Amino acid sequence: MANLHPNGVFCAALTPMLPDLTPDHEAFVQHCKTLLAEGCDGVAMLGTTGEANSFSGTERRALLDSAIAGGIDPARLLPGTGVAALTETVELTRHALSVGVTTVVMLPPFYYKGISDEGLFASYAAIVERIADPRLRIVLYHIPQFSAVPITISVIERLRAAFPGVFVGLKDSSGDLAHMESLVQHFPGFSVLAGADPLMLPLLRKGGAGCITATSNLVAADLSYVFHNYANPALAAEVDEAQARIVAARNRVSVFAQIASLKTLLAQKTGKASWTTMRPPLLPLTAAETAAL
Amino acid sequence: MANLHPNGVFCAALTPMLPDLTPDHEAFVQHCKTLLAEGCDGVAMLGTTGEANSFSGTERRALLDSAIAGGIDPARLLPGTGVAALTETVELTRHALSVGVTTVVMLPPFYYKGISDEGLFASYAAIVERIADPRLRIVLYHIPQFSAVPITISVIERLRAAFPGVFVGLKDSSGDLAHMESLVQHFPGFSVLAGADPLMLPLLRKGGAGCITATSNLVAADLSYVFHNYANPALAAEVDEAQARIVAARNRVSVFAQIASLKTLLAQKTGKASWTTMRPPLLPLTAAETAAL
16 A cells, blocks of 8 residues: 555544634644644545535635644645635645645535536546646545535546546545445555545555544544554454444444534543534534533 | 515526636626616526636626626626635625625535534524624525525524514525425515526416526516516416517526526527636537537
């Protein structure tokens, strides 16, 4: 898997917010440092879990700037830059490149539905051509339950043929392990990253590259342990134990709304209130839910 | 229906684009003038039909500025200002108010799915509170086939109670006439606008306020005729004929992709090539489709 880029454990980082719903930059940078210290290979900031789809372009750029100003190596950041508007995806991606990031996670345009493969290809192609930067590396983001625009194997094939070296991987949040395996088989050298924590281990065994996941906000050390030791028979029992903790954590945050549950637990862990703030349309857990969690 | 605001025929205006995919401002302003001259009561620019969800905030603001600079009365513009990000919806709406527009069409935040009524209410409430402008009038935009976030009767009820006078109407693009009728019955004084041209007439007969529709880019005069004369028994035959032309036009543009079909026909009508350009992920008709159309 060393030949795959990106590879490893990437945290789909939560975003703490102040009472006025602006991102708490200081707490966010601290969180990134903690995640890296716990063993994350990088931070996939400004994704679905980070509530970035509720942030303006200005807010997204400012948070990325703060992460880098705060000392996070841009090579370890995989910011989400794909939005509904083609030109804004270009702007956000150019900004990421301008501050030293080279690999971004890119949603398909997600407003219009029933998009043809031809239209989806044309959209990604126009974005790459407009950015026109040989450093650019794109991890496609397949999350049909939110985007409602699946990224098909045929589109990936065309993009990789048309832009060699640019479309390096895919975050698969479909929850469908068979789909992830078929991508690994179809595209040698393509970095398939599990979007759900419990699926990283079975995907690694099939040639996957790692994960970009939400529960890693809480169990990064366990994921890192599994990632580095799953192939070592001498550590099979320890890997199984770490995996069991990952599955338990994931189950725990899946009873109520997942992002709100993760933020509640992170607030308890850090003692920082800004972790419980959420931006509408997502809401914090109720008092009863918090108690039950 | 005179007591309803807005009421009348509003065109969900198409957006012409230059070969580099930037909006053709000059052709757009001319189109707005034509629509008003043909009898439209206003232009609902920057909506789904206008491909606005593929435009950045900067592009949206510039097109609205051009329409007003070009002489279109802002009181006759209903721009779409609802995007996925709460803060950007606030920015776009504030901009519209700053140039003299008072009534906007607002999508729900459409990235996150499975949003609760509580979360949807919180989102619209936060937007209104942040804008904090007594001039603001909002037409909600119910288009579940694209937004995948339906606007429920319970949310409308809460918004109208919490912000009297702000939530003045709803564009219903569900295609479900019974749903539109139930909104008319539930909310006296609330302006329910059909999102599909053929449904304006039956909705008017049930107390609806008019329409915001795509085919009006081609058949505005017929829609205006129906709107002004449907209740006059002496003109029943003429109204039926106009309605038949509206239905025929709508059927004609529904064989292939609707927005592309409308733009192809408008290019033929005006002789302006910029009408056939479309921004990915939407694509122009193929040569074969154009011939068949």
